[in-house]
Amino acid sequence: MADDTSIRALEEKVAELRTMMESGGVDLSEEITLLEKKLFALRREQYARMSDWDRVKLARHPERPRGSPLVEAVAENFYELRGDRMGGDDPALRGGPALLDGRRIMILFHHRGSTREQQHACRFGMATPQGYRKAIRLMNIAERLRLPLLSLVDTPGAYPGVQSEEQNIAGAIAESISRTLALDVPTLTVILGEGGSGGAIAIAATDRVLMMENATYSVISPEGAAAILWKDPQATPQAAQALRLTAPPLMELGLIDQIIAEPVGGAHTDPKSTADELRTAVSNHLHELSSIPLDELRALRYKRYRNAGSVRAAADQRG
Amino acid sequence: MADDTSIRALEEKVAELRTMMESGGVDLSEEITLLEKKLFALRREQYARMSDWDRVKLARHPERPRGSPLVEAVAENFYELRGDRMGGDDPALRGGPALLDGRRIMILFHHRGSTREQQHACRFGMATPQGYRKAIRLMNIAERLRLPLLSLVDTPGAYPGVQSEEQNIAGAIAESISRTLALDVPTLTVILGEGGSGGAIAIAATDRVLMMENATYSVISPEGAAAILWKDPQATPQAAQALRLTAPPLMELGLIDQIIAEPVGGAHTDPKSTADELRTAVSNHLHELSSIPLDELRALRYKRYRNAGSVRAAADQRG
């Protein structure tokens, strides 16, 4: 991000003053408040002129709230279900029943891990066929027990490994999309961080799709697009821009339903308020969805995806 | 089988005479006819006093009609579907759509192989989780395309290997039973040779269950029962008897619906007529089943398995 260094310097200064005050007993609260105001202004200024590529970096920010800590913050009584019942358990795609604002739901979410070991085990949130087959199992349970489905998407994409191909990752994604579309319960997706291509859509073909303000949702990573279309890694920021992977253009294209506001500076600057905003948005949409009869819901869902980015639907809209 | 040697001697003698007649030009047809009559009588006599253990050996007879040759003889246009779409294809449990007596059906069958290499690859008809997951996939297609299901069972049991356990063979069998029971098409099983325990019931919980005259259907092999209950391999014939694994007692217990007659001496003595008998029986049952409305069929199916070997149902029957 532009001016990142001056913001960091200011952040460090504030931290220093705090430490001084706590250990030394000198009252520096006034100075701190002033500096924090300055910091906030800088952040807002920077935030306002963020490029799409800045947004990608924010979506990937190592401290961004995500994975099981976020699930625990948003929902209560989360009970993790593990295993695909066919040979494995993928730690990159997780889920289980939980209570959200008093409502029983089934949550699916990508988990990228915070420590280096976790990240390695989770492959930074890139799920395998085992992950998507577990997701299908959890969707079956959700339908059986009539729990609305909440998908929290945050993945660079499905894991591109030899074993993934041997276990038919393409088929697992296809089946997962098919199962999501056929579910006889209300379904909702929030793109939390990165919504990476097939690995994301596998669990995101839901009745509604929301995006966090700084999330991205894309058919390919900007780096991948730069390499393939521009034949030039330097073109990555340009590719990020061209792909229209941030929330506002996707809202304009009619592909998402709501943008969930984040605190100035990004979700990581205030995980608590982020979780609250997220919970409120999810709760509202689930409330609305639950009032629609199931067959109507499925008909609406079909129409939504039948018309998604359709030449005809667009023509109708324009004409 | 008792007196097997004298029958074999006679068979050889007939073959010798035939060769003599064909090469030498001497007319021995009268002698051959006489000997064949004698042979038939011997076979019938032997057949009539077969022990249950003899029956087990007949069910396992290496030349018994089974597997894909039998499928080709019974049905037309068999189109094999391969793969579980999750990583593998089990050659021990096969299937695909076919026409039987002009009716489109989905066939599942165990394949034991005839050559040594085939038998090794098919593990003598012992299916793995991949086989049962393929079976579930084929059942899904059958339901989608409204094809009645025909299961041809011939397996010593599910394959007890390390990888089977790693891939959750128990879960695969359970899911296969569950899918069979929930199928929204008429379903029919024929126990062809060995109906070995969990590996058999996985695809045999159908609307009707038929047995070939010399087939066996058992919760455990006689050898296994002798080892565990008698702690004596010598007790195998006795165990075979005690387990009531042949068709007549299973008919008496109400667990099967029809016994399909085999030629004297067993199915392998006349594969052609065996296939014809099998086709006729299957065709008749499918015809009957197809006249029952599907929800009634599923209610009947539930009742059948709910009452199968039930203490209460038996008490009701006796009282």
Place this chain on the structure above:
Amino acid sequence: MPIRRDDRGRYVEVEPRRTEETAWLRCRECGELVFRRKLKESNHICQRCGAYFFLTAHERVTSLVDEDSFEPLGLGATSLDPLEFVDRRPYQERLEEAQAITGLNDAILVGRGTLDGCPLVLAVMDFRFIGGSMGQVVGDEIAAALERCAQEEVPFVLVVASGGARVQEGMVSLLQMAKTVAARNVLAEAAVPFIAVLTYPSSGGMLASVGSLADITIAEQGAMIGFAGPRVIEQTTGERLPAGFQTASFALEHGMVDQVVTRESLRAELTRALSVLQGGSHG
């Protein structure tokens, strides 16, 4: 399906032949003599080495439901010995002996109760009863319990301790797999939760049917979970079994169960699972 014992499991068996209760039991893991009354207080876990003594159905029920809340629902049936089976001894005799030892009609104890106030139907198997094998009575009891839960919309909890099918009932026992699965499908249609607890041992036809089809599957530490017995696998395939084969953590690693818990925390775990499946105000 053989009735088997896994020597690698840290499970300690109570000698099943003895009808009279002895005051002292020897821990097979560490050799310690433990006082039976003390053992009960420690949830049947050896206080010296942590080995698990397996629980009788009654002990398991007591450890899981609210005090005095359990009300038996059994059908009161005993096996009809449909094959009139005799091996070295008549099956009838084995049945009577098992009944005398366990005080049960067959290898399962079914009843309703509450867990932290939450109503449930509980079915607990007893390994002492012919290896916890599933014959017609176990099949009938599980099916009836599932149907009842579907009708009354009460969650079903099944604690598995079974060597597999009841060989002495031949094909009648095999068909209990289909029966229990059919009844499980009824519960599914009623949208009522089903939780399975897999303990030592969970194998054979019991695992290859209703035991594998719960919404939530919890393995007790020390459980043996597998379709075929180790000896059968070795004899049939000649394969060497990997370390930790068919243990609870093997099952977790291979995607077969949702959680592995100690015996001490099983009750809390069940409460947790039931509360999320049953809780919620918006339905």
Place this chain on the structure above:
Amino acid sequence: MPIRRDDRGRYVEVEPRRTEETAWLRCRECGELVFRRKLKESNHICQRCGAYFFLTAHERVTSLVDEDSFEPLGLGATSLDPLEFVDRRPYQERLEEAQAITGLNDAILVGRGTLDGCPLVLAVMDFRFIGGSMGQVVGDEIAAALERCAQEEVPFVLVVASGGARVQEGMVSLLQMAKTVAARNVLAEAAVPFIAVLTYPSSGGMLASVGSLADITIAEQGAMIGFAGPRVIEQTTGERLPAGFQTASFALEHGMVDQVVTRESLRAELTRALSVLQGGSHG
């Protein structure tokens, strides 16, 4: 999703930039110069070495349906360039070029026809059109074809030749995965058969959606079948790719397809598949 080429496949590409037809083509496998008219007669297989030249959509259609039976059903739409995408060149330009080369509106040709008298709807992709990638037009065409098949109860045959999603349409292209799968679900409810033929290449978003959900899936020999491109896998994971990775036989061995057939026998194979799915007197 990258547009990729598999050098291990025995597939020979026609240079896609040339609009005018040359009389001679060079076989990339054996170097032989082959006469274009001769090639057509041999089903676009090099007579010297057996290498496959990939087929244009029109060539594929001709090779599969009864003569003169094909009647195009396309929507006549062209991509709206929803992102107004420009990389080194505007997407609009690429579209126009591809249209000029292929004579198609987009990377798919849909129509009805008969195969040995049996009616079907056929959708064939053309790899020359921006790598056979799936954008809004391909998605719409496939969805419309599936809906038509469901309504008219005519089997659907899809011949895949696709590098994946149309990157230049961004998220609009990704959503075609959901669109085509939704329409496939409609066909399933109508009990109408769907056969997929996977050729060179079948990958990315096309394979991870409708391409993997047929009732019968046939791979053409020489097909490349896989989600991620070999280079992506190697770069992301550092893994070495096994021999025969993502070939048709790899797909068969790993349970992804039902049959592998040569190009010469594909037509007969489709007839065989359709006749068993459509045949039968009792319905």
